[in-house]
Amino acid sequence: MSVKWKKRWGLLCLSLLLVLGAVGCAPSGGTEGRLNTPVKPAAVKYPVEVTDQAGNKVTIKQEPKRIVSLMPSNTEIAYALGLDQKMVGVTTNDDYPAAVKKLPKVGDFKINVEKVVSLKPDLVLANGANDKATLEQLKKLGIPVLVLDAKSFKDIYRSIAIIATATNTAREADLLIAKMQKEHRDIYAKVVNVPKDKRVKVFVELDPTLYTVGGDTFMNELVTTAGGVNVAAGLKGWPQVSAEQVVKWNPDIIISSYGSTDQILKRQGWSTVNAVKGKRVYVVDPNLTNRPGPRIFQGVKEMAEQFYPERFGEQK
DSSP: OOHHHHHHHHHHHHHHHHHHHHTTOOOSSSSTTOOOOSOOTTOOOSSEEEEOTTSOEEEEOSOOSSEEESSHHHHHHHHHTTOGGGEEEBOTTOOSSGGGGGSOBOBSSSBOHHHHHHTOOSEEEEETTSOHHHHHHHHHTTOOEEEEOOOSHHHHHHHHHHHHHHHTOHHHHHHHHHHHHHHHHHHHHHHTTSOGGGSOEEEEESSTTOBOOOTTSHHHHHHHHTTOEETTTTSOSSOBOOHHHHHHHOOSEEEESSSOOHHHHTOTTOTTSHHHHTTOEEEOOHHHHSSOSTTHHHHHHHHHHHHOGGGTTOOO
8 A cells, every 4th residue: 555545544534533423422431521532643644635615625735833714613613622822813703712802803704815814824714604705815825725614513523523634633623522422412311301292482583673593504403402493494594584473483482692682572462472471582692502613512502401491400
């Protein structure tokens, strides 16, 4: 077997291990966060070719030392993998962990290409929502760009694996995925026995104009994992619905992702809605539920505690 083929085979095995870890290789006992992983520290050998979540094949010639992130979820993954000392730029939307607030800013939803280039990155972590023309500009300048675009829990694990392969943090990724899977299992264990006909009906209100989440979205997966039934599951994408439709659905719980409960509780014509009658209108931290990153199961747990407080020993 040639050296070149051995390298490719080794990387293939590494990718398989990470993907398998994403679907069920979490630890069954021992110290939380520990994993007896076959992946050794600093196991990635360069150059390495990585396929990102946009299907791009990106060659990373050497271990990155200067990383710019164009999306808060990517930033959170990078920090969770221990790459904090290599982060040199983030967006103005980044606020976690606290250390990111001190880093140079490269824009918000609109990225300043000149600012990114001035930071001399050897890796840019982008997202499918970033402007494609901007990303092409960076690529033409010879900067490796990885596009992460998670739309499910499985995709989040894959995002972690992609960044880990590019940055030589494969073992750290195994440990992180194991920790997240444990959080997932802990929630599942508490809600799995809720009978289907007793599960709370949930309406997710994204803004006061009644945009919500359809059954094919990432946030629908959060609601169902927390043991709820999304009343808008029969719709697709991020639809806007009428007030009359919400009243007809009669949800048991309303989740606000923009920080207001008073106006929902006082909304005209909604006094007959179970969630309003029972004052079960809650705000969830959008940074936990909207960012496909390492803290996602904290967001799921926050929802589950609101759905079934008695199962979590909490009074809501």
